[in-house]
Amino acid sequence: MPEGKFCNKKPIDTAEGINELLSDTSGNNYYQEMKELDIDSDLLWKTIQNTCKSRTKTWLEICAHCGMCAESCFLYQVNGRDPKQVPAYKIQSTLGEIIKRKGKVDNQFMRDTMETAWSKCTCCNRCGTYCPHGIDTGIMFSYLRGLLYQQGFVPWELKIGAGMHRVYRAQMDVTDEDFVDTFEWMVEEYEDDYPGLTVPVDVENADIMYTVNAREVKHYPEDLAEAAILFHMAGENWTVPSKGWEQTSLAMFAGDWAACKMQVESVYEAMERLKPARMIGTECGHAHRATVIEGPYWAGRKNGQPPAESIHYVEWLAEALNTGKLKIDPSKRIKELVTLQDSCNYIRNHGLKKATRDIIKHIVEPGYFVEMSPNKEHNYCCGGGGGFNGIGLFRKQRNIALLTKRDQILATGAKLVLAPCHNCWDAIRDLEEEYEIGIRWSFLKPIVIKMLVIPEHLKPEE
Amino acid sequence: MHDLLTGLFFWIALGVFLIGVLARLIMYFRGLSWQLDRVAYTSHPGAGFKGAVRSIYKWLIPFGTYGWRTQPFITIVFFGFHIGAVLIPLFLLGHNLFLQEKLGISFFTLNPCFADILTWTVVISAFFLILRRLVLPEVRIMTTLYDYFILGVAIAPFVTGLFARYQVGDYSFWLNMHIFCGEILLIAIPFTKLSHVFLFFASRAQLGMDFGIKRGGMKGTKMAW
Amino acid sequence: MFKKILFATSATQASDHAARVAFNIAKNYQSSLNIFHVMGVPTRGYSQVVIDVKTKEEVAVDEDYTAWVTEEVRTYYEKHLDGSFEHTIDVAVGFPAREILRQAKTIKPDLILIGGSTGDEDESVYKKNSAGSTLQKVAKAAKCPVLVVNRPAASFWGGLSNIVFGTDFSKTSDKAFDFAMKVAKALDCEVNVFHAIDITPLHTGKILTQDEIEQQIRESLRKIRARYEPRLKELKAYSMDVAEGIPYMEIVKYARDNMADLIIMAHHSRKVVSDDTRLGGNVEQVIVRAGCPVISINK
Secondary structure (H helix, E strand, O other): OOOOOOOOOOOOOOHHHHHHHHHOHHHHHHHHHHOOOOOOHHHHHHHHHHHOOHHHHHHHHHOOOOOOOHHHOHHHHHOOOOHHHOHHHHHHHHHHHHHHOOOOOOHHHHHHHHHHHHHOOOOOOOHHHOOOOOOOHHHHHHHHHHHHHHOOOOOHHHHHHHHHHHHHOOOOOOOHHHHHHHHHHHHHHHOOOOOOOOOOEOOOOOOEEEEEOHHHHHOOOHHHHHHHHHHHHOOOOEEEOOOOOEOOOHHHHHOOHHHHHHHHHHHHHHHHHHOOOEEEEOOOHHHHHHHHHHHHHHOOOOOOOOOOEEEOHHHHHHHHHHOOOOOEOHHHOEOOOEEEOOOHHHHHOOOOHHHHHHHHHHHEOOOOEOOOOOOHHHOOOOOOHHHHHHOHHHHHHHHHHHHHHHHHHHHHOOOEEEOOOHHHHHHHHHHHHHHOOOOEEEOHHHHHHHOEOOOHHHOOOO | OHHHHHOHHHHHHHHHHHHHHHHHHHHHHHOOOHHHHOOOOOOOHHHHHHHHHHHHHHHHOOOOOHHHHHOHHHHHHHHHHHHHHHHHHHHOHHHHHHHHHHHOOOOOOOOHHHHHHHHHHHHHHHHHHHHHHHHOHHHHOOOOHHHHHHHHHHHHHHHHHHHHHOOOOOHHHHHHHHHHHHHHHHHHHHHOHHHHHHHHHHHHHHHHHHHHHHOOHHHOOOOOO | OOOEEEEEOOOOHHHHHHHHHHHHHHHHHOOEEEEEEEEEEEOOOOOOEEEEOOOOOEEEOOHHHHHHHHHHHHHHOHHHOOOOOEEEEEEEEOOHHHHHHHHHHHHOOOEEEEEOOOOOOOOOHHHOOOOOOHHHHHHHHOOOOEEEEOOHHHHOOOOOOEEEEEOOOOHHHHHHHHHHHHHHHHHOOEEEEEEEEEOOHHHHOOOOOHHHHHHHHHHHHHHHHHHHHHHHOOOOOEEEEEEEEOHHHHHHHHHHHOOOOEEEEEOOOOOOOOOOHHHOOHHHHHHHHOOOOEEEEOO
16 A cells, blocks of 8 residues: 555645544554555655755764764663664664665665654754764754655654644644634633733734744633733733744644745744734744744745744743843742753753743742753753654653653752743653652743732732 | 885875865865755854854863763773874874975974874774774664774874884885875775864864854854853 | 523532532523533643543544543433433533633533532642642633532532622622622522621731721621612512621531522632632632532622
C-alpha cells in the first residue's frame, strides 16, 4: 500500500480531513498504515539537493565524532548515558545516512528516523552551544523533520496539528469568531472587578497588538482576561486582531514548512493591517520562536524581522515593571522558595534571560529566588519541547525525559516553579502528575495580578 | 627521491592545499543561504561580524567556554594536540629554513627544546584521542575506520618527524617519510574531515552570526559560550 | 421560575444529592433540565487526549467516545428520567468550571445546579490544573443564580416553603433579595431575612463589649426594616432577624432552627480565594455546612 487512507504524504487542508484523521483513535490505523508507506526516494533526494546547502553539509562533514555533545544532551543523561542518545550519533545515523544513501532508504529506516527525530530530540539547541565546531544538531533535526513530513512519516498528533494551522490558522479548531467571542466573554466576566476593562478588537495604530495561543481560547480563557487586566492596569493602548491572532505553530514541530508560512503570514497580515507599534505574544516559548525568530524567514522577509517590532510577553512585563507602569505591592511579593524555568525558545534562542530575571526582582522577596542549575542559556529543556509533550506514541520516552527537570527542581528546594512558557508549563504539570514531588507551577500573569497595586481610578466601586 | 619530494611534490601539495582551501572557503560562504539557514547574514553585517568573532575567539581559548570547562580531560587533550599541530608545522626551525629556501619567507621560530615538548605533546595527546575512541562508549559508537585514518594522516608527519629528529635508524629515510607524510597531509586537508582546520572558522563564524543576528545578539545579549 | 436548569454533574455518587434536588425541581416546576457532564480534563499539551474523570486514565476523545459517555450518563440517571420533565444531555471536555460557564453562556439557564466537592478531593481529576474549586469559580462568574447542594442532608427536600435570605447590605445582596422575592412570590414561600454581625476579633480588630454588640444589632435591624420590609409586605409571611457570631455559622444555625429549605445569599468575593474551600468566603462556608441547598447570586 503506497499511500494509506490516514497515513500518506498529503498534508491536511480541510476540516473534514482533520475530523477523519481524528476519528482514527490514537492514530492506531495511521501508524499501522505507516508500516506500508512507500518512500519517494527521488523526491527526497531532490529536496535534499535543493535545500541541504553548505552549512548543513559542512556540519555533517566536519563532525569529528568527538562526543563532546553527549553530556550537553539531557536525553543522553537521563537515558542512562545510552550512546545511541549522543546528539552527533543521532543525526549522523539518520540525516547523515539519508544523504549518504542519496535518499534510497526503506520504510523501517524512515520509521526509526521518525522516532529519533521526535522522541530523541526536542530541538532545544543546547548541544549546538557545546560543540567546538559549532554544529547545531537541533537545527539539523528540525530540517530532518521537514524531510520526514514530506514523506508522510510524522507523528499522528502533529499531522493533525499542522492540518489545524492549514485550516483554522490556529493550532486547534478555534475559529476567528470563537477567539473574539471568547475574549469578549472573558472581559465581560471580569469587568465588575476591573471597571473599564475592554478588549479592543482590530484597532489600528495601537501601541500593542496582542497575540495568543489557541489553547488559551479553548481551555483556559482566564489567561486572556489576565492579559487584558494587565494591559488595562498598565494603561496600554492595545488591541487584538480578529484575524491572525494565533502565535503558535505546531507546523514548526511537524516540519510542515508550507503551513508554517501560512500561519505566520496570517499574523504578519494582521500587523500590516493594524499597523501596531509593537506586537506582543503570550507566555509561550515556541510561539515566540515561530512568529518572531523563525517566522520572518518562512515568510521570505530578507531582514529577518517581522513587519512590526515583536517582543515576548516577558519583555513587556519586565518593561512595565521597570518603568513603573505596573506597580507591585511589596508586601504581596512571593515569600517562599521559588525557581524559574528558562524556556529554550526565547532564552537560549533569543537571549531574553535578563527580562525574566528583572521580573523576578519585582515579584519575589529578595532571598527567596533560587536559580536552577544550569540556568539561563544553558538550562535544560523542560522535557516536553519540540512537540514531545503531545505525542502519544512517545509518551513513555517523554516521561523519562521529564526526570531531568524534576531533579533540577528538586535540587532548588523550591515548591513553586514559574514557567512563562506553555510547553514548559505543561511539562512541569505532567511531571508533577507523573512523579508527585509536591510542586506548584504558574504562568506569570496570575501571579503578578495578585500582587498589583491597583491605581485609584481603576478600582471597582464598593 | 628527496629532490622529488621537496621539489615537484612539494609544489603540488602546496598548490592543492592553497587552492583547495580557498575554493572550499568560497564554496562554503557562497553556499550559505539566508532563507534556508534562517539567518539574515547580509542585512545585519555588524551584528553578524561581532557574533562571528566572539564565537571563534571564545572557543580558541582553553577553558574559555562552558563546553571546555565541563569536560576538562578532553579539553587538555584537544588543546595539547591542536596547539602543537598548528605551531610545529609553521614555526619549527627546520621548517622555516625550508620555507626560506623554497618561498623566500620565514616565520618566527620556536625554541628547539620547546618544539620537542610540543611535538611529544601532540603524539601523546593523539594516543589519548585514540584511547578515548576505544574506551568511551559515547565516542566509540560514532567512531569509524575513517576517523582513525584521519588521525593517522594527521599524526604521521609528527611521528616520522620524531624518528628523524632522534635519528632512529636511517635518518634520510625518516626525513623523506616525514616530508611525504606532510605533503599527504596538505593534500588531504581540503578533501577530508581535516578540512576542519579552516572550516572550523567558517562553521564557528556561521553559528556566531546566527547567535549574533537572530538568537539574541540584536537583543543586546551576548551568547555566554 | 426555573424554566431551564443547567445541572452540572460528575455523574458519580458525589453528585447524587445534587441530582436528587435537580430532578425534584425539574419535576415539581416543569423545568427543562440540561444534564451537563465534563468528561475529561485536557492533558498532553496540544493533543486530543484527556484524562477521563471517572477512570482517571488517558483517553483519546472522538465521536464514539463522546457518544459512549453520553450514554453512560443517561444510564446513570435512567430511573429519574421518566419522562415527567424535559431533559437534554451534553458532555464536554475541558476544565470543569470553564466548561460549565461556557455551557451557561450558550444555553442561558435560569439556574445552574451543581454539586459540592467531588469525592475524595486529592484524587479528583477535576482538581488538577485549577486554582480554586469549580464551585467558587462558577459562583463567582455565573450570570444566573447558582444552586449548590453540598451535603447529602441538603438534598432531602420536599419543596420550597421557607427561604432564608442572608444579607450583608451590599448591592449584590439587593440583587439576591430581588431573586428571593421572585422565588417566594412564584412559589408562595416565607422569607426570613437574616443578618449576622461578625464579632470575631480578626474582623473587628478588638473584642466588642456587649453594649456595642447590642447597639449594632439594633442598627442592623433598623437597616433591614428600612431596606426590605416594604417589599416583604407583599408576602404572606416573613421575618427579620439579626444575630452575632461567626457569620456563616450563624446563618447555618439560623437556617437549621427555622427549618429553612433554601438559603439565598450574594456571592461577591472578588477573587478566587484559595484552593481550599475551607478558606473561602462566607458563601462558600455556608454552602459547605448548610443542611439545605444554597443559592448564590452574583449579578
